Amino acid sequence: MKNILKGSGVLLVGIILYSLSSCYYDKRDLISPPSLSTTSCDTVNVTYTNQVKSVLSGACTGCHQGGGGSGGVVLDTYTGIQACGTARLLGSIKHQSPYSAMPQGGTKLPDCQIAVIEKWIQNGAPNN
Ligand code: HEC
Incomplete structure:
Protein backbone atom coordinates (compact mmCIF):
# COMPACT_ATOMS: atom_id res chain seq x y z
CA MET A 1 0.00 0.00 0.00
CA LYS A 2 2.77 2.40 0.94
CA ASN A 3 4.57 1.60 -2.29
CA ILE A 4 1.53 2.37 -4.41
CA LEU A 5 1.17 5.79 -2.75
CA LYS A 6 4.86 6.47 -3.25
CA GLY A 7 4.55 5.40 -6.89
CA SER A 8 1.61 7.68 -7.60
CA GLY A 9 3.41 10.50 -5.78
CA VAL A 10 6.35 10.18 -8.12
CA LEU A 11 3.97 10.05 -11.07
CA LEU A 12 2.20 13.20 -9.84
CA VAL A 13 5.50 15.07 -9.47
CA GLY A 14 6.41 13.86 -12.90
CA ILE A 15 3.17 15.20 -14.39
CA ILE A 16 3.63 18.56 -12.67
CA LEU A 17 7.23 18.87 -13.88
CA TYR A 18 6.21 17.87 -17.38
CA SER A 19 3.40 20.43 -17.55
CA LEU A 20 5.66 23.16 -16.16
CA SER A 21 8.30 22.42 -18.75
CA SER A 22 5.80 22.43 -21.61
CA CYS A 23 4.53 25.80 -20.36
CA TYR A 24 8.07 27.09 -20.42
CA TYR A 25 8.54 26.11 -24.05
CA ASP A 26 5.17 27.55 -25.07
CA LYS A 27 6.19 30.94 -23.69
CA ARG A 28 9.58 30.77 -25.35
CA ASP A 29 7.92 30.22 -28.72
CA LEU A 30 5.76 33.29 -28.18
CA ILE A 31 8.67 35.59 -27.35
CA SER A 32 10.93 34.47 -30.17
CA PRO A 33 11.05 37.21 -32.85
CA PRO A 34 9.44 36.64 -36.25
CA SER A 35 11.76 35.64 -39.06
CA LEU A 36 13.57 38.72 -40.33
CA SER A 37 13.67 37.59 -43.92
CA THR A 38 9.90 37.95 -44.30
CA THR A 39 9.69 41.44 -42.80
CA SER A 40 12.83 43.22 -43.93
CA CYS A 41 13.04 45.64 -46.82
CA ASP A 42 16.45 45.79 -48.48
CA THR A 43 17.31 49.36 -49.41
CA VAL A 44 21.07 48.96 -48.99
CA ASN A 45 22.12 48.11 -52.52
CA VAL A 46 19.46 49.74 -54.64
CA THR A 47 20.14 50.04 -58.36
C1 HEC B 1 -3.96 53.51 -65.42
C2 HEC B 1 -2.94 54.35 -66.02
C3 HEC B 1 -1.82 54.84 -65.12
C4 HEC B 1 -1.01 54.10 -64.31
C5 HEC B 1 -1.05 52.60 -64.01
C6 HEC B 1 -0.03 55.02 -63.76
N1 HEC B 1 -0.27 56.29 -64.24
FE1 HEC B 1 0.83 57.94 -63.85
N2 HEC B 1 -0.47 59.08 -64.94
C7 HEC B 1 -1.55 58.60 -65.65
C8 HEC B 1 -2.23 59.72 -66.29
C9 HEC B 1 -3.47 59.62 -67.18
C10 HEC B 1 -1.50 60.89 -65.94
C11 HEC B 1 -1.78 62.33 -66.37
C12 HEC B 1 -2.93 62.91 -65.61
C13 HEC B 1 -2.58 63.19 -64.20
O1 HEC B 1 -1.54 63.83 -63.92
O2 HEC B 1 -3.34 62.77 -63.32
C14 HEC B 1 -0.41 60.45 -65.09
C15 HEC B 1 0.52 61.30 -64.54
C16 HEC B 1 1.65 60.89 -63.86
C17 HEC B 1 2.69 61.76 -63.35
C18 HEC B 1 2.69 63.28 -63.41
C19 HEC B 1 1.94 63.72 -62.16
C20 HEC B 1 1.97 65.19 -61.88
O3 HEC B 1 1.26 65.61 -60.96
O4 HEC B 1 2.70 65.92 -62.56
C21 HEC B 1 3.63 61.00 -62.74
C22 HEC B 1 4.92 61.45 -62.06
C23 HEC B 1 3.18 59.62 -62.86
N3 HEC B 1 1.99 59.60 -63.54
C24 HEC B 1 3.87 58.55 -62.34
C25 HEC B 1 3.33 57.27 -62.28
C26 HEC B 1 3.97 56.20 -61.57
C27 HEC B 1 5.30 56.31 -60.83
C28 HEC B 1 3.16 55.10 -61.72
C29 HEC B 1 3.36 53.74 -61.14
C30 HEC B 1 3.52 53.65 -59.71
C31 HEC B 1 2.03 55.50 -62.53
N4 HEC B 1 2.16 56.82 -62.85
C32 HEC B 1 1.00 54.66 -62.92
C33 HEC B 1 -1.94 57.28 -65.75
C34 HEC B 1 -1.37 56.22 -65.06
Missing part, protein backbone atom coordinates in the same frame (compact mmCIF):
# COMPACT_ATOMS: atom_id res chain seq x y z
CA TYR A 48 18.06 51.29 -61.25
CA THR A 49 18.47 48.04 -63.19
CA ASN A 50 17.79 45.60 -60.38
CA GLN A 51 14.96 47.22 -58.42
CA VAL A 52 13.66 50.57 -59.65
CA LYS A 53 13.08 49.44 -63.22
CA SER A 54 11.10 46.36 -62.16
CA VAL A 55 8.90 48.33 -59.75
CA LEU A 56 8.06 50.85 -62.45
CA SER A 57 7.48 48.25 -65.14
CA GLY A 58 5.21 46.29 -62.81
CA ALA A 59 2.98 49.17 -61.77
CA CYS A 60 3.48 52.12 -64.09
CA THR A 61 4.66 51.47 -67.62
CA GLY A 62 1.32 50.05 -68.71
CA CYS A 63 0.31 53.72 -68.98
CA HIS A 64 3.70 55.40 -69.10
CA GLN A 65 5.71 53.96 -71.94
CA GLY A 66 6.74 54.81 -75.45
CA GLY A 67 6.46 58.20 -77.10
CA GLY A 68 2.97 58.97 -75.83
CA GLY A 69 3.01 58.08 -72.14
CA SER A 70 0.04 59.29 -70.09
CA GLY A 71 0.43 62.93 -69.11
CA GLY A 72 3.57 63.06 -71.26
CA VAL A 73 5.33 60.95 -68.62
CA VAL A 74 7.48 58.05 -69.88
CA LEU A 75 8.80 55.67 -67.25
CA ASP A 76 10.15 52.67 -69.18
CA THR A 77 13.51 54.34 -69.85
CA TYR A 78 16.06 56.11 -67.69
CA THR A 79 15.90 59.24 -69.84
CA GLY A 80 12.12 59.22 -69.54
CA ILE A 81 12.40 59.22 -65.76
CA GLN A 82 14.88 62.09 -65.88
CA ALA A 83 12.54 64.08 -68.09
CA CYS A 84 9.69 63.44 -65.66
CA GLY A 85 11.78 64.57 -62.71
CA THR A 86 12.46 62.53 -59.60
CA ALA A 87 10.65 64.89 -57.19
CA ARG A 88 7.52 64.55 -59.32
CA LEU A 89 7.94 60.77 -59.52
CA LEU A 90 8.37 60.40 -55.76
CA GLY A 91 5.56 62.85 -54.97
CA SER A 92 3.15 60.91 -57.14
CA ILE A 93 3.89 57.49 -55.60
CA LYS A 94 3.83 58.94 -52.05
CA HIS A 95 0.49 60.58 -52.83
CA GLN A 96 1.81 64.02 -51.94
CA SER A 97 0.18 67.23 -53.04
CA PRO A 98 0.33 68.85 -55.60
CA TYR A 99 1.19 65.71 -57.59
CA SER A 100 -1.38 63.33 -59.02
CA ALA A 101 -1.55 60.14 -56.92
CA MET A 102 -0.10 57.13 -58.78
CA PRO A 103 -0.68 54.46 -59.90
CA GLN A 104 -3.78 56.17 -61.23
CA GLY A 105 -6.96 54.35 -60.23
CA GLY A 106 -4.96 51.73 -58.30
CA THR A 107 -3.77 51.22 -54.76
CA LYS A 108 -0.64 52.88 -53.43
CA LEU A 109 2.57 50.92 -53.97
CA PRO A 110 3.76 48.73 -51.06
CA ASP A 111 5.91 50.65 -48.52
CA CYS A 112 9.02 48.69 -49.47
CA GLN A 113 8.75 49.61 -53.15
CA ILE A 114 8.32 53.28 -52.26
CA ALA A 115 11.31 53.05 -49.89
CA VAL A 116 13.45 51.49 -52.63
CA ILE A 117 12.64 54.28 -55.10
CA GLU A 118 13.13 56.97 -52.47
CA LYS A 119 16.53 55.54 -51.54
CA TRP A 120 17.58 55.43 -55.19
CA ILE A 121 16.60 59.09 -55.58
CA GLN A 122 18.48 60.00 -52.38
CA ASN A 123 21.53 58.31 -53.91
CA GLY A 124 21.27 60.74 -56.83
CA ALA A 125 19.12 58.52 -59.09
CA PRO A 126 22.12 56.95 -60.86
CA ASN A 127 21.80 54.98 -64.09
CA ASN A 128 23.28 51.87 -62.54
